[in-house]
Amino acid sequence: MKVYFAASIRGGRADISIYKQLIAYLSNNHEVLTEHIGDDSIIASGEVERTDKAIRDRDIQWIEEWDVMVAETTNPSLGVGYELAYAEHIGKPVIIIHRTNQSQLSAMIAGTDYFDSIYYYEEIKDAIGILEAQLGKEE
Numbered sequence: 704m705k706v707y708f709a710a711s712i713r714g715g716r717a718d719i720s721i722y723k724q725l726i727a728y729l730s731n732n733h734e735v736l737t738e739h740i741g742d743d744s745i746i747a748s749g750e751v752e753r754t755d756k757a758i759r760d761r762d763i764q765w766i767e768e769w770d771v772m773v774a775e776t777t778n779p780s781l782g783v784g785y786e787l788a789y790a791e792h793i794g795k796p797v798i799i800i801h802r803t804n805q806s807q808l809s810a811m812i813a814g815t816d817y818f819d820s821i822y823y824y825e826e827i828k829d830a831i832g833i834l835e836a837q838l839g840k841e842e
C-alpha cells in the first residue's frame with residue numbers, strides 16, 4: 704500500500720526519532736510517500752530547497768494518490784491538522800496515533816466522527832503493534 708505518513712515539521716522536531724522508527728517499520732511492507740519526515744537534515748524550518756507552494760502542491764498530490772494516511776499527532780502541527788482535514792474532505796482512510804501523557808489531541812480532531820481510528824500508545828513497540836493490526840485490515 705501507499706502510506707502517507709504525516710507528522711510535525713515546523714510544529715517542532717522533538718519526536719523525530721519516533722518518526723524515523725515508524726517510517727522504518729512502515730517501509731518494510733509499504734511504500735512510504737513522505738520518508739523525508741524522518742530525515743534528520745530537515746529541521747524545523749522545513750524543506751528549505753523547495754518553496755512553500757511546491758511543498759503544499761506536492762503533498763496534496765501525494766494525498767490524492769495514497770491508500771492510507773498514518774498521522775503521528777503527539778507534537779501539534781498545523782500542517783498535519785490541514786492534511787487530516789483534507790483526508791476527511793476526500794474520504795481517504797486515516798489512522799491516528801498519539802502518545803499518552805504527552806499532549807492532548809485537539810478537540811477538532813478527537814471530536815470529528817470521521818476520525819474513528821485514533822489510538823493511544825506509550826512505547827514505540829505498542830505503536831508498531833497498532834499499525835500492524837490496523838494496516839492488515841486495510842489490505
Ligand SMILES: O=c1[nH]c(=O)n([C@H]2C[C@H](O)[C@@H](COP(=O)(O)O)O2)cc1CO
Pocket residue numbers: 708709710711712713714715737740748749750751758762779780781782783786
Ligand atoms: O517542509 C515541509 N514539508 C512537508 O512535507 N510538510 C508537510 C508534511 C507533514 O506531514 C506536515 C508538517 O506540517 P508542519 O510543518 O506545519 O508541522 O506538512 C511540511 C513542511 C514544512 O511546513
